[in-house]
Amino acid sequence: MSSITFATTAPVTRLRITARGRRVLAALVALPVAGAIAFAAMSGGSALASGQVTTGSTFTTVTVQPGDTLWSIAGEVAPQADPRDVVAEISKLNLIDGGVISVGQHLAVPAQYASAGR
Template sequence: MSSLSVTPAPVTRLRLTARGRRVIAFLVALPVVVALGLAIVGGGAALASGEGGAPSGSFAEITVMSGETLWSIAEDVAPQADPRDVVAEISRLNALDGGVVAAGQRIAIPSEYLAAP
């Protein structure tokens, strides 16, 4: 009769290769990058919602016509006010950089500057 001898397998530690370390680092960094991206996108949405600007209902929207500028719009909607102040307020309310508007663009006009009929 032959006898079998069973020897226990040696215990080895799990070794992480360089590729495995990169995968783990990526998996750890992925939620951080996603969270930052959502924070940036969410911050832009909060700015666009107008919560930092005028309360809802305190402005009227107009459509910019061909050839109109912020200056001409300011003179039309508030002839009694200083156009510089009106342009500054319209730019702030609409988050316009450089004060440039295009034909067909919808912009908000603060109700305080609307001319009385």
């Protein structure tokens, strides 16, 4: 039995890039980066350009006593207002989630409500 072997080697090709090709490749890489920077620059100032005027909030503090709830505090500091609105404002101002408060905690109460009580 005879065996036939073919000894062929594939020619090695090197990738050559011309000066024009390098410029095109650099432009293709730089284009998304420039687009991202432009997008960030245009959208970065949207909070300032919204036209909303922000003022510093004035508030007073109330110390939570044993047996106090947000509802009872709202009723004491603003008896003329809807307690649901007052509780919502106190919760929002103090970042209270779920209405859980503890004895001795100092709660900020918006000044518009705090003038009447406690």
